Amino acid sequence: MKLRLAIVGAGPAGIYAADILLKHERAFDVSIDLFERLPAPYGLVRYGVAPDHPRIKGIINALRDVLDRGDIRIFGNVDFGTDITLDDLKQHYHAVIFSTGAVRDAPLDIEGIDLEGSYGAADFVNWFDGHPDVPRTWPLEAREVAVLGNGNVALDISRILAKHADDLLTTEVPDNVYEGLKASPVTDVHVFGRRGPAQVKFTPLELRELGELRDVDMIVYDEDFDYDDASKLAVASNKQVMVIDRVLQQWRQRETGSASRRLHLHFYAKPLGLVDDGTGRVSAFRYERTRPDGEGGVVGTGEIREIPIQAFYRAVGYFGSPLAGVPFDEEHGVIPNHEGRVLHAESNEILSGVYATGWIKRGPVGLIGHTKSDAMETISHLVGDQSDWWSPAHPDEESVPALLAERGVEFTTLDGWHRLDQHELALGAARGRERVKVVPREEMVDVSLDRVSSDVDGSTHVSD
Template structure:
């Protein structure tokens, strides 16, 4: 008996699920195909994290080691729902795991959120990470910018907006992104959180990175550091909160006033709305000052404040996207499931042969460690669910390639990813950098398929 398994989504969640299954003791052989709608693997590690994060290289190296063993096939540039459907998978596999993540911005219900100059963090992250399916340019015309959110995505967005672009040249930042950031007139970036400094969702490493920015003053406000008993207890009892507090307290003592750019951290700020300048553009961020409620939460004070801005970014969370033929929870943005076993939306009965892992399974929370434990749980059910597997009519490996070829899908493979990877590294070498990421999808596919060296249409950036 051989399990033919399809995994839709070649980010960390999908790759870890494949790796865990291949290493697990089982009474049957396994053959795994990863389907990815982008021409390159790694998902949010490649397209969802700021390029100057030091830990990303280690994560990508671990994922590369898994793929380079050669026991997992990749079909890149294949879109589930059009190039290949759920019915197709049932004809060629015994089961499928969806690991498609969460790539949309969660909604924010405040007045003026649709004004010109109001953006979702996910869209901005896609742009500065060189995602092939977003516009090549981004409107960076604001001097004063607000970022709403107290998690690591908010820090990424704020850091990329305020950091001097030449300091990003050691990274794999695409040329068009460098050019856009270099033209930005920004002087002030304001980060707002609903609760206090002891309740933030930042991790210490990401927070520390902010304080290392060249020619950027960190601006904090004394009124935010009058801790109540709950905040004092959080600092005293939680090592991570203690480190975060230590970093913030050190920034409060710094001299400011000499830098050309400023990063302001505001706490106890409940968003109320964005102010229209009369022409449909953002002119200010309006919020209510909150205060501790004594139990770790906050309550309103009735004091309304406004800060002048010309751009606003909401970093309030990611949201999953529905998949053709697969149950979907519209309220939470996930595939309904029990420990990774997908459930019918109405009856809560198990859908045979269909599983989920990662953010599309549990929502966009947690780090890589959570992704691994997620995958272990899902794989455990998959292995013990043989009676629920599909009975494919064409389980042979060659039939899938034939299907995609017949439909004219220009799919990429692991060898193709190696070609693209080497090409990006060579572009970096030419510019005295480690890597320059290729952005246009067609160019990615052309390089992956072994076509002639394409002409890079973005200008060269000198290191």
């Protein structure tokens, strides 16, 4: 008996699930195919993390080691629901795991959220990470910007907005992103959080990176550091909170005023709305000043403030997207499931052969360690459900590439990813950089399918 398994989504969640299954104790052989909508693997590790985070390379190296063993096939540039459907998978596999993550911005219900100049963090991250399916340009015209959120994504986009573009040239930042950021007139980036400094969601490492920005003053406000007992206890009892507090206290002592840009951290700010300048554009951010409630939360003070801005970014969380033919929880942005077993939307009964892992399973929370334990739970159920697997009519491995070819799908493979990877490294080497990321989908596919030749100067030519 051989289990033919499809995994939809080739980010960390999907790759870890494949790796865990291959190493899992079982009484049957396994053949795994990964399907990815983009021409390249790694998901949010490639397209959801700021380019100036070199430590992410360690995660990519671990994922690459899994793929390079050669016991997992990848079909990139394949859109589930369009190029291949759930009914197709049932014809060729015994089961499927969905690991499609969460790439949309969670909604924020405040007045003026749809004004021009109001953006979602996920859209901006996709742009500066060179995602092939977003516009190549971004409107960076604001001098004063507000970012709402106290998680790592909020700090990521604040850092990219405030950082001088030339300081990104040591990274794999795409050319169009560098040019856009280089022309930005920004002088002030204001980061707002609903609660206090002792309740933030970002990590000390992310916070420290802000303080290392060249020619950027870190501005914090004394009014935010009158800690209540709950905050004092959090600082005293939690090492991570203690380090964050220490960094912020050091910034309070810094001299400011000499830098050309400023990054402000505002706490105890409940968003109320965005102010229209009369032409449909954002002109200010309106918020209510809050105070600690003594239990780690906040209550409103009734004091309303406004700060002038010309752009607003909400970094209030990611949200999953529905998949054709697969149950979906619109309220929480996940596939309904019990420990990774997908459930019928109406009856809550288990849907045989269909599983979920990662953010599309549990929502956009947790780090890489959570993703691994998540995958182990899903895989343990998959292995134990052998009697409930599908009975595919065409389980042979060659039937899937033949189906995609018959439909005219230009799919990429692991060899194609290796070609694209080497191509990007060559583009970087030609400019004294480690890597330059290819952005257009067509070019990614052409390189992957070996239809592009490179000159020593890094320029490319498409073959006939």
